[in-house]
Amino acid sequence: MIQQRQQxxxxxxxxxxxxxxxxxxxxxxxxxxxxxxxxxxQQRMHALFLAADGPAACSRCNGACCACGTYHFTLVNLLxxxxxxxxxxxxxxxxxxxxxxxxxxxxxxxxxxxxxVIFLCEEIWHNLSEPQQRQARLLEDxxxxxxxxxxxxxxxxxxxxxxxxxxxxxGQALLDAPL
Ligand code: SF4
Ligand code: SF4
Numbered sequence: 001m002i003q004q005r006q007q008x009x010x011x012x013x014x015x016x017x018x019x020x021x022x023x024x025x026x027x028x029x030x031x032x033x034x035x036x037x038x039x040x041x042q043q044r045m046h047a048l049f050l051a052a053d054g055p056a057a058c059s060r061c062n063g064a065c066c067a068c069g070t071y072h073f074t075l076v077n078l079l080x081x082x083x084x085x086x087x088x089x090x091x092x093x094x095x096x097x098x099x100x101x102x103x104x105x106x107x108x109x110x111x112x113x114x115x116x117v118i119f120l121c122e123e124i125w126h127n128l129s130e131p132q133q134r135q136a137r138l139l140e141d142x143x144x145x146x147x148x149x150x151x152x153x154x155x156x157x158x159x160x161x162x163x164x165x166x167x168x169x170x171g172q173a174l175l176d177a178p179l
Contacts, residue, residue, distance in 0.1 A: 005093040005163065012166040012174070013078065013087065016156065019175040020082050027153075028083065035080040038146050039110030042117045045139045046109040049120060052127035063104065065119060069097030071161035072113035075174060076150050078162060080111045114147050114159055153177065 020028070049055075070093070081088045089106045091098030099106045109117070118140045120128070128136065150157035156174025158165045166174065 002093045005098075006091075008163055008166060009091055009093075012156075012162060015166075016075070016078055016174050017082050019173055020079070023175060030153075031079050031083050034146060034149065035076065035083060038076065038143065039080065041139055041143050041146070042110050042112065045117050045136065045143070048128060048132055048136050048139075049124065051132060052120070052124045054120070054124050057121075057123050057127075058104075063100065065121065066100050066105070066116075067096040069100065069113070069116060071164050072097070072115045073099065073107075073162055074113055074147065074150075074159065075154060075157040075162050075165065076147055077107070077111050077113055079150075113161075114143055118143060151178070155179065 020031075023031075073088075073091075078088060088111070089099065097105075105112060105116070107113075120136060125133065125136075144159075147157075147159055151159075154174060155169055155172060155176045155178045156162065156165050157178075
């Protein structure tokens with residue numbers, strides 16, 4: 001199972017990189033702009049997490065919610081790397097989340113999956129003031145809209161995660177328009 005996931009990952013990254021090379025300039029420009037806007041809002045959401053003393057809470061519970069992250073990484077997160085000519089860190093599918101390292105998440109905040117960035121558990125949520133909670137709701141809504149805009153354009157985009165989508169598409173191009 002681990003090896004199958006590793007192979008699917010490699011196939012998927014290679015395929016998306018090749019498709020991106022062939023993509024026309026307007027759509028490449030759209031991707032650049034969209035991942036920049038997502039990065040900015042994810043940083044804002046992370047600022048709230050820090051303001052709520054999130055790192056201390058997460059270290060007390062030993063990053064428990066990262067055990068659910070196997071499929072969180074999306075096409076959007078991959079495109080944020082590829083559009084700049086870089087690659088994400090190699091996932092390790094033997095870990096509870098393939099991007100969980102010895103000192104926490106190996107993905108920069110700007111390129112973390114939507115499901116990770118918007119999740120503020122009860123303890124962290126209650127450390128936020130009401131205006132901060134309102135801001136967190138607005139940011140979650142804005143980020144959801146931004147990720148869903150990719151779903152409308154690219155068959156491989158889904159908040160369910162890149163690998164689940166790649167399996168479902170069975171070799172169909174991930175940057176094609178959705179059917
Ligand atoms: S967000 Fe909450 S549940 Fe998740 S690791 Fe941090 S403290 Fe634990
Ligand atoms: S991608 Fe990072 S934040 Fe998300 S579950 Fe994995 S280790 Fe945790």
